[in-house]
Amino acid sequence: MRHFLSLVDLLTRAGAIMAAVIVAAMVGHILLEIVLRAVFDSSTYVLDEFVGYGVAASTFLGLGYTLEQGGLIRVNILLARIRSRAMRQLTEVTCVAACFGVFAMVWLYFWSSISRNWTRGAVSETVAQVPLWIPEGLLLLGLSIFLLQLVAYAIRIVSGEPMIGERGPVAAAE
Amino acid sequence: QTYVWDMPNEYPATSVQGEGDRHFAELLKTKSQGDIKIVHHFGASLGFRSKDQLDAVADGAVVIANTFVPPLGGINPIFVLSSLPFLVSNASEAYMLYEVARPYYDKELARYNQKLLYASPWPASGLWGSRTYDKPEAVKGLKMRTYDPNGTLVFKAAGAAPVQLSWADIVPQLTTGGIEGVLTSIESGLSASFNDYAKHFTALNYDTTINMVTMNLDTWNKLPAAGQKAVLDAAKETELFLWGNIDKVIQRNYDTAAKRGVTIAEKVDPAFRRYLQEQAEPVIAAWVKRAGKDGEALIAEYRQRQKVATTVAANGSAN
Amino acid sequence: MEAFISAAVVLALIFIALGFGVWIFSGLLLVAVASLAFVADFSVDRIGVIAKSVMWKSASTWELAAIPLFLWMGEIIFRSDISERLFRGLTPLVEWLPGRLLHTNVMGCTLFAAVSGSTSATTATVGKITTTALAERGYDRSLSLGSLAGAGSLGLLIPPSIIMIIYGVLAEVSIAKLFAAGVIPGLMVAAIFSTYIMIRCVMRPELAPASLGGITLRKLIGAFVDLVPIGILIVAVLGGIYSGIVTPSEAAAVGVFAAIVLTAILRKLTWSVITDSLMAAVRTSCMVCSILVAAAVLATAIGYMHIPDGLTKAIAAMELSPWTLLLLIAALYIVLGLFLDGISIVVMSLPVTLPIMVQAGFDPVWFGVFLVLMVELGQVTPPVGFNLFVLQGITGSNLSTVVYAAFPFFLLMCLAVVIISFAPSIVLYLPDLLVK
Numbered sequence: 038m039r040h041f042l043s044l045v046d047l048l049t050r051a052g053a054i055m056a057a058v059i060v061a062a063m064v065g066h067i068l069l070e071i072v073l074r075a076v077f078d079s080s081t082y083v084l085d086e087f088v089g090y091g092v093a094a095s096t097f098l099g100l101g102y103t104l105e106q107g108g109l110i111r112v113n114i115l116l117a118r119i120r121s122r123a124m125r126q127l128t129e130v131t132c133v134a135a136c137f138g139v140f141a142m143v144w145l146y147f148w149s150s151i152s153r154n155w156t157r158g159a160v161s162e163t164v165a166q167v168p169l170w171i172p173e174g175l176l177l178l179g180l181s182i183f184l185l186q187l188v189a190y191a192i193r194i195v196s197g198e199p200m201i202g203e204r205g206p207v208a209a210a211e
Numbered sequence: 212q213t214y215v216w217d218m219p220n221e222y223p224a225t226s227v228q229g230e231g232d233r234h235f236a237e238l239l240k241t242k243s244q245g246d247i248k249i250v251h252h253f254g255a256s257l258g259f260r261s262k263d264q265l266d267a268v269a270d271g272a273v274v275i276a277n278t279f280v281p282p283l284g285g286i287n288p289i290f291v292l293s294s295l296p297f298l299v300s301n302a303s304e305a306y307m308l309y310e311v312a313r314p315y316y317d318k319e320l321a322r323y324n325q326k327l328l329y330a331s332p333w334p335a336s337g338l339w340g341s342r343t344y345d346k347p348e349a350v351k352g353l354k355m356r357t358y359d360p361n362g363t364l365v366f367k368a369a370g371a372a373p374v375q376l377s378w379a380d381i382v383p384q385l386t387t388g389g390i391e392g393v394l395t396s397i398e399s400g401l402s403a404s405f406n407d408y409a410k411h412f413t414a415l416n417y418d419t420t421i422n423m424v425t426m427n428l429d430t431w432n433k434l435p436a437a438g439q440k441a442v443l444d445a446a447k448e449t450e451l452f453l454w455g456n457i458d459k460v461i462q463r464n465y466d467t468a469a470k471r472g473v474t475i476a477e478k479v480d481p482a483f484r485r486y487l488q489e490q491a492e493p494v495i496a497a498w499v500k501r502a503g504k505d506g507e508a509l510i511a512e513y514r515q516r517q518k519v520a521t522t523v524a525a526n527g528s529a530n
Numbered sequence: 531m532e533a534f535i536s537a538a539v540v541l542a543l544i545f546i547a548l549g550f551g552v553w554i555f556s557g558l559l560l561v562a563v564a565s566l567a568f569v570a571d572f573s574v575d576r577i578g579v580i581a582k583s584v585m586w587k588s589a590s591t592w593e594l595a596a597i598p599l600f601l602w603m604g605e606i607i608f609r610s611d612i613s614e615r616l617f618r619g620l621t622p623l624v625e626w627l628p629g630r631l632l633h634t635n636v637m638g639c640t641l642f643a644a645v646s647g648s649t650s651a652t653t654a655t656v657g658k659i660t661t662t663a664l665a666e667r668g669y670d671r672s673l674s675l676g677s678l679a680g681a682g683s684l685g686l687l688i689p690p691s692i693i694m695i696i697y698g699v700l701a702e703v704s705i706a707k708l709f710a711a712g713v714i715p716g717l718m719v720a721a722i723f724s725t726y727i728m729i730r731c732v733m734r735p736e737l738a739p740a741s742l743g744g745i746t747l748r749k750l751i752g753a754f755v756d757l758v759p760i761g762i763l764i765v766a767v768l769g770g771i772y773s774g775i776v777t778p779s780e781a782a783a784v785g786v787f788a789a790i791v792l793t794a795i796l797r798k799l800t801w802s803v804i805t806d807s808l809m810a811a812v813r814t815s816c817m818v819c820s821i822l823v824a825a826a827v828l829a830t831a832i833g834y835m836h837i838p839d840g841l842t843k844a845i846a847a848m849e850l851s852p853w854t855l856l857l858l859i860a861a862l863y864i865v866l867g868l869f870l871d872g873i874s875i876v877v878m879s880l881p882v883t884l885p886i887m888v889q890a891g892f893d894p895v896w897f898g899v900f901l902v903l904m905v906e907l908g909q910v911t912p913p914v915g916f917n918l919f920v921l922q923g924i925t926g927s928n929l930s931t932v933v934y935a936a937f938p939f940f941l942l943m944c945l946a947v948v949i950i951s952f953a954p955s956i957v958l959y960l961p962d963l964l965v966k
């Protein structure tokens with residue numbers, strides 16, 4: 038179990054770093070495009086396509102990390118009112134399960150879309166002709182990490198570790 | 212049994228595509244005695260763009276959709292056909308190309324679990340800008356926005372400086388002079404009010420692209436014979452109406468543009484057009500290679516028919 | 531009638547899901563899936579492909595990039611000397627103004643509005659720079675949060691604005707006219723907000739900390755020196771856009787670049803400033819973008835249930851006098867704003883509302899500005915209010931605190947709607963003057 042948890046933490050960290058690198062790369066690509074257009078009358082011709090992929094990938098690759106850091110917001114009315122810790126744990130596990138359920142469903146349909154694009158050999162209709170399974174695959178990777186992080190979090194709650202709201206001030210509000 | 216079909220369309224209700232959808236829905240309602248009702252979702256309001264709609268119809272997310280097909284070219288090259296640069300020079304040639312291609316369209320779309328009901332043309336694209344672009348020198352170094360890789364290649368070869376811009380950036384870039392020209396139809400230029408900044412439209416007739424209205428094959432197969440007949444009849448009638456009407460739509464657009472102070476160069480010097488056509492030949496050849504045997508056969512048949520039609524027209528005017 | 535029931539069911543589901551404490555993005559997705567399954571009676575397969583398609587489409591949108599990039603810029607500014615200097619520099623300049631530094635939110639958002647058309651990016655970036663600084667100096671938290679929530683959506687009204695471009699295309703109205711039409715109402719809303727802050731602070735001086743004393747020439751010169759870095763940043767970004775070198779969508783990247791260069795010049799640039807700011811930007815951006823993506827699926831579900839279509843057609847069928855019509859349309863948009871994002875509101879309702887408004891004699895340019903104001907109202911109303919979510923995310927306050935703080939500003943925006951309804955020339959003066 039401990040191996041699983043540390044593996045998930047490792048994957049979460051890797052996803053976060055990928056998300057950060059992608060955001061930085063988006064800045065680089067946009068600056069390159071500006072220089073090409075202004076100085077060389079040229080273009081990369083794929084700016085909105087690639088930056089679009091970048092936003093999708095970074096959003097989902099960073100999702101597990103954001104969850105773990107307490108950066109995902111929620112309405113605390115109910116959780117703040119429940120006195121019994123056992124009930125709070127139960128509520129929290131229910132939230133995790135609901136979230137897992139709906140994203141597992143989304144995961145399945147992303148998977149089938151990606152495998153279809155793979156078999157079709159579908160590419161984007163741009164100069165770059167990017168195989169469509171690649172950008173969707175990055176999103177799927179992010180979703181996978183997020184789902185694993187949800188499982189890990191559920192295990193931690195059940196084994197009595199502090200819940201996200203109980204770990205002191207949330208990271209995003211530093 | 213009654214049916215309610217959601218029909219997404221990326222374009223506004225007032226566009227030529229929106230008008231076509233409503234025309235079709237009215238006809239279908241009458242012909243099916245009110246059994247089949249279409250609910251329109253214009254302006255991508257259902258959350259699907261054209262490039263999402265091939266799968267949306269295939270998977271039954273929607274029963275029917277009006278789809279701009281060129282962006283689907285990466286899935287199947289046949290969808291790029293109508294947007295090949297300078298292949299057709301007017302709406303009647305575009306219809307000829309469509310007639311030649313229709314069996315291929317039917318065959319390919321069936322692979323994506325859908326049935327082609329009808330195709331609906333856009334007014335031909337030309338060049339919006341601050342001048343009339345009527346000779347090779349006029350496009351030299353022209354900073355312009357193209358909408359697909361083929362356009363980029365052709366205008367680059369013609370000496371222009373095509374850039375890629377997202378749609379929302381066009382107006383701000385025209386305002387600040389970041390770009391001077393935009394390759395698009397008279398209709399879409401008017402709807403985004405390019406006429407506030409670009410006072411000229413050169414009718415290059417770069418392409419006459421089509422939207423396809425397709426429906427899910429499973430729904431089609433389950434439809435009773437009377438329903439199928441109603442759908443086919445409404446589709447056929449809509450198609451004839453739209454292709455017969457397109458020149459009127461273009462004229463109406465020209466009138467609106469003129470009222471907004473736009474100078475329209477309707478006749479382009481044949482020598483200039485030939486020059487642009489020469490730049491387009493490699494792009495068309497590359498497409499034929501990508502599209503394989505079908506593509507080759509298709510282009511050959513179209514060119515044959517085009518030649519016959521041109522000869523007939525020339526003889527007619529000679530007599 | 532069916533549309534009313536569906537709308538009520540969806541709203542109830544949102545309150546239940548979010549109230550239970552599910553993370554907001556997953557809550558919205560759950561509601562979308564549940565309402566497609568139980569209200570629209572779709573199969574699981576159909577819901578799955580819809581959710582996948584809409585999520586991919588809305589996540590892979592180029593315009594969305596403004597959010598992570600501007601957030602990164604904000605985080606760099608927050609971690610460098612620039613924000614500290616900004617507040618030090620502004621302090622003596624606003625000494626005479628009731629509410630003093632509290633106006634930085636409104637001013638900052640107005641300025642930012644000329645760069646960005648994204649409300650989330652505006653609220654998050656300005657909020658990141660101002661909220662902590664204002665709280666440290668002892669300014670009232672509620673007034674600070676509320677003014678940010680309200681002014682954060684000014685970017686929709688002040689050009690460049692994507693939602694106005696969309697309206698222009700759908701309504702076949704000149705975009706140049708719309709851009710011109712948004713300027714005065716935008717500044718008017720900002721002025722109303724600032725006036726409200728002044729009145730509150732005159733009535734209750736404890737909302738702002740005690741004054742630091744008189745203004746001297748030395749202090750003023752020091753102030754201007756302190757404002758140089760932020761001034762350079764603003765000139766770089768705005769100058770880039772208005773010279774045509776940079777498109778509005780690209781401005782955020784220029785902002786990041788300029789912020790890094792300035793931080794380096796101020797000798798505050800370290801590796802950890804870059805990585806910490808980047809990771810913080812990723813966290814907030816993931817939170818905001820995942821909510822936007824889930825909200826897009828919810829909007830699609832609402833479209834499938836024909837809710838906007840049904841509600842607007844119900845109003846269209848009533849044949850009302852212009853003023854009653856306007857009142858009902860405003861009420862309709864407030865209802866749609868409870869659970870829909872701005873662009874969805876516009877594209878879903880316009881095919882029905884625009885013709886009836888034009889027929890009733892309203893100017894389409896005026897109606898565009900009216901509609902954008904209604905969309906701005908929707909940003910600060912629960913349960914789905916993006917400015918509220920962003921503020922909860924960056925400040926760590928409870929959602930109810932933020933809602934409460936934003937409420938007066940919601941009312942002030944309603945006041946702005948009333949003003950432009952009675953004096954349409956506020957909207958139409960500039961476009962008539964500038965665009966022939």
Ligand code: NA
Pocket residue numbers: 642643644645646647648684685686687688689690691
């Ligand atoms: Na703006």
Ligand code: NA
Pocket residue numbers: 867868869870907908909910911912913914915916
């Ligand atoms: Na709202």
